Amino acid sequence: MARSSRRGRGKKVNSMPIVVGVLGVLVVVLAGMLFFKPKARSAEPEPFNISRYREDGSRFASTGNRYVIEGTVESIETLGDNRMVEVSVRGNRRERLPLLVQGTPPSRVNITRGDKFIFDVSCRTGRDSAGHEVKGILIVNDVKTK
Amino acid sequence: MKTLRYLTLLPFVLVTAGGQMPDSFDASGRSTQAQSGVQNDNPLRTGENPPPQMFGMELPVLDPSNDTMSYGGAKFDVGNNAVVRERFEKFLSQAPDDSEQSKLYRKKLQQILDYTERYSSNASKIGSKTLVKIGTGLYDISSYPGDGEQAGALASAIVSALDVQRNNRRRDKVNAELDSEIDKLIIKTNSLNNRNTQKNRGGGGSGDIKNPNQGSTGTSNTFLIAANSTKIAEKKAVQAANTASNQASLPVAKLNYQGLVVWLMLQRRYDHAVIGARVYRHVFRDGDTSMNLEKDSDAYKLFTGISGMPPTINTVDTMASNARREVDQSIDAVYGALAQNKLGEATNRLITAVALGEYMQSVAIFPTEHRKRIDAYWQLRKRALVTLNARDYDGVEAIAAEMKKLDVDFNDSQLIAYTSGKKRQSNFALRSARKAFEAGKDEEFRRLATEAAIIWPLNPNLDKGEEQIALVDSYAPIMDEFRRLLERRQLRTIYNERERFQVVVTDSELKKKYSEVVEFVGATDIMLASLRTGAETDRTIGPCLAYEQMVLLQKKDERYTADKMFTDALGQYAAQAHDFVQALSNGENSEKRAEYGSALSSYYRARCFFPKSTLAQEGIERVTKIIVAAKY
Numbered sequence: 001m002a003r004s005s006r007r008g009r010g011k012k013v014n015s016m017p018i019v020v021g022v023l024g025v026l027v028v029v030l031a032g033m034l035f036f037k038p039k040a041r042s043a044e045p046e047p048f049n050i051s052r053y054r055e056d057g058s059r060f061a062s063t064g065n066r067y068v069i070e071g072t073v074e075s076i077e078t079l080g081d082n083r084m085v086e087v088s089v090r091g092n093r094r095e096r097l098p099l100l101v102q103g104t105p106p107s108r109v110n111i112t113r114g115d116k117f118i119f120d121v122s123c124r125t126g127r128d129s130a131g132h133e134v135k136g137i138l139i140v141n142d143v144k145t146k
Numbered sequence: 147m148k149t150l151r152y153l154t155l156l157p158f159v160l161v162t163a164g165g166q167m168p169d170s171f172d173a174s175g176r177s178t179q180a181q182s183g184v185q186n187d188n189p190l191r192t193g194e195n196p197p198p199q200m201f202g203m204e205l206p207v208l209d210p211s212n213d214t215m216s217y218g219g220a221k222f223d224v225g226n227n228a229v230v231r232e233r234f235e236k237f238l239s240q241a242p243d244d245s246e247q248s249k250l251y252r253k254k255l256q257q258i259l260d261y262t263e264r265y266s267s268n269a270s271k272i273g274s275k276t277l278v279k280i281g282t283g284l285y286d287i288s289s290y291p292g293d294g295e296q297a298g299a300l301a302s303a304i305v306s307a308l309d310v311q312r313n314n315r316r317r318d319k320v321n322a323e324l325d326s327e328i329d330k331l332i333i334k335t336n337s338l339n340n341r342n343t344q345k346n347r348g349g350g351g352s353g354d355i356k357n358p359n360q361g362s363t364g365t366s367n368t369f370l371i372a373a374n375s376t377k378i379a380e381k382k383a384v385q386a387a388n389t390a391s392n393q394a395s396l397p398v399a400k401l402n403y404q405g406l407v408v409w410l411m412l413q414r415r416y417d418h419a420v421i422g423a424r425v426y427r428h429v430f431r432d433g434d435t436s437m438n439l440e441k442d443s444d445a446y447k448l449f450t451g452i453s454g455m456p457p458t459i460n461t462v463d464t465m466a467s468n469a470r471r472e473v474d475q476s477i478d479a480v481y482g483a484l485a486q487n488k489l490g491e492a493t494n495r496l497i498t499a500v501a502l503g504e505y506m507q508s509v510a511i512f513p514t515e516h517r518k519r520i521d522a523y524w525q526l527r528k529r530a531l532v533t534l535n536a537r538d539y540d541g542v543e544a545i546a547a548e549m550k551k552l553d554v555d556f557n558d559s560q561l562i563a564y565t566s567g568k569k570r571q572s573n574f575a576l577r578s579a580r581k582a583f584e585a586g587k588d589e590e591f592r593r594l595a596t597e598a599a600i601i602w603p604l605n606p607n608l609d610k611g612e613e614q615i616a617l618v619d620s621y622a623p624i625m626d627e628f629r630r631l632l633e634r635r636q637l638r639t640i641y642n643e644r645e646r647f648q649v650v651v652t653d654s655e656l657k658k659k660y661s662e663v664v665e666f667v668g669a670t671d672i673m674l675a676s677l678r679t680g681a682e683t684d685r686t687i688g689p690c691l692a693y694e695q696m697v698l699l700q701k702k703d704e705r706y707t708a709d710k711m712f713t714d715a716l717g718q719y720a721a722q723a724h725d726f727v728q729a730l731s732n733g734e735n736s737e738k739r740a741e742y743g744s745a746l747s748s749y750y751r752a753r754c755f756f757p758k759s760t761l762a763q764e765g766i767e768r769v770t771k772i773i774v775a776a777k778y
Contacts, residue, residue, distance in 0.1 A: 096750030
């Protein structure tokens with residue numbers, strides 16, 4: 001009804017802006033769909049919020065998602081076959097994450113101190129020998145050289 | 147020696163019973179005069195033994211070898227006996243009795259004594275001229291005040307004894323006359339009897355016829371015989387009564403006389419006693435001189451103690467004469483000792499002389515200048531005793547030095563040894579007290595200081611001890627305050643007033659705590675100053691370092707938590723190192739929640755702010771081990 005009332009007021013209506021607008025919206029929607037196309041579960045790592053992790057790491061474990069963390073190795077603590085890697089993220093070197101590397105990563109990348117790497121990690125909750133929970137531990141699935 | 151021993155106790159018998167010593171008191175403080183009842187009590191008759199009491203009725207015994215007198219099982223120093231001392235001091239303060247009246251008295255007394263030595267051959271005559279002279283002389287001297295009317299009493303006793311004997315003689319004479327009359331009456335009666343008998347034989351039965359009056363004559367003779375017999379009986383009865391009176395009055399007269407003589411002896415009126423004893427055999431000429439003393443009486447024991455024989459009136463004579471000689475010899479010894487400047491010896495001999503023969507002439511006329519010399523020495527001796535009793539050993543030594551000047555024989559070695567020993571003992575106790583004080587042993591210090599004061603109250607070193615005691619007393623409130631602050635952990639208050647609280651070191655326990663407090667707060671201040679410097683120098687790492695150091699200290703020693711300056715500084719550094727502190731805090735909180743990943747991240751972050759952080763490193767190592775060891 002509204003459309004009809006508009007039509008009734010003028011004989012020649014310039015529909016060009018409307019078309020352009022509609023097209024624009026479509027382009028945006030398509031672009032968005034292309035860009036934000038959902039990844040398959042465990043197929044693509046998610047970006048990591050360090051501040052939130054520091055507050056409550058186990059929350060990341062509950063999702064079971066994998067994350068991609070890009071950073072510089074600041075230190076490595078080797079305990080048996082495992083290594084605890086301290087990584088500083090880009091943009092703020094005081095933001096540090098502890099990454100547990102169990103054994104050798106599939107990519108067989110040699111993790112060295114001072115180098116930048118892209119880590120594919122999962123957040124998990126384990127148990128110690130007494131059965132107590134060990135929450136919010138970032139375990140490296142794989143690592144790539146930057 | 148034994149005679150002297152018993153002679154010398156006589157003055158004390160006098161002290162106990164003498165009516166002329168109203169200033170003597172027994173142990174209960176009552177006058178012995180009131181108790182002894184001198185004029186009423188017969189010293190020969192003790193009756194019931196009174197309960198033993200000091201200076202009562204018991205006989206004290208003086209031992210001249212050591213100037214001690216024993217009675218009631220106790221020994222007393224004669225020189226330090228109150229009664230003897232008082233009488234001796236009274237004697238020293240008196241002027242010598244050398245007035246004309248006194249000289250006359252003594253001259254007459256000596257004359258009477260001379261009379262007693264004359265032999266009277268007229269044994270049958272009572273009241274010879276000599277006795278009259280003696281009696282008159284005694285009455286004459288009794289008016290002298292110093293005699294105390296003792297001579298008058300003796301004269302009266304002599305007169306009474308003579309009166310009794312005169313009465314006896316009179317009765318004897320009456321009895322003799324009665325005997326004569328009785329004899330005549332008996333003869334006359336016998337004659338009458340014979341006549342009656344002859345008439346009866348010659349006349350037979352005619353007698354009556356020739357002489358009708360003959361019967362009446364015989365009757366008359368019979369009446370005369372009866373009358374004579376009655377008279378004879380009456381006269382014999384009178385004779386018996388006279389004899390009984392004589393027999394009863396003589397022993398009573400002797401008893402009274404002997405009592406007076408003994409009394410004079412006990413009163414140290416030796417001259418009077420000698421006169422009485424010597425006159426006795428002239429008054430009572432029956433030759434019986436034995437004394438009627440009860441065997442249980444003290445007087446009997448006194449007089450029999452010399453020879454063990456029953457006492458006679460001659461015993462009194464002997465004892466009184468010996469006493470007079472002893473007194474005179476003592477006075478001679480006093481003069482000799484004074485001449486040699488031996489005042490101690492002179493004083494002792496004079497005490498003996500005064501105690502033994504206060505009324506003797508040689509004692510009474512003892513010169514004033516000699517009395518003053520002995521009095522000066524006596525006063526020193528008294529002062530020495532008083533000073534010794536007061537434990538003023540310095541004073542005693544000073545007095546001993548003075549006495550040594552006055553008496554060449556005075557041996558002060560024993561006295562000096564005693565005072566030196568006591569002084570040393572006191573100083574030893576004080577030395578121990580000082581050590582106890584320095585060790586903070588307050589109770590032991592007080593005990594030892596008190597002990598030192600008791601041993602030598604005037605020890606000059608006691609003043610120092612007293613000051614220390616006062617100091618300790620003034621410390622008590624400070625010590626209490628110190629303990630209170632310790633309990634409240636206000637250590638900085640103690641530290642700020644550490645000079646005032648320093649006195650607590652006198653207490654061994656508080657001393658240690660005081661040192662700990664001062665060292666702790668002092669070290670804290672130094673540490674805070676150092677941390678402040680570091681924090682100001684490096685405003686990034688410095689506050690972190692300061693904070694962490696202080697937290698570590700706080701964990702080790704909770705005293706830091708109670709220190710406001712420390713906690714203020716800690717708060718200040720916590721603000722300055724906020725990120726570091728926050729990171730550590732987050733790490734600890736996460737660790738508590740088993741968020742070990744978050745905790746390790748926080749510790750890493752803390753280490754970023756302070757790379758040498760011990761707390762962060764410890765957290766990292768601790769959490770890393772847990773993470774690595776867990777199963778996922």
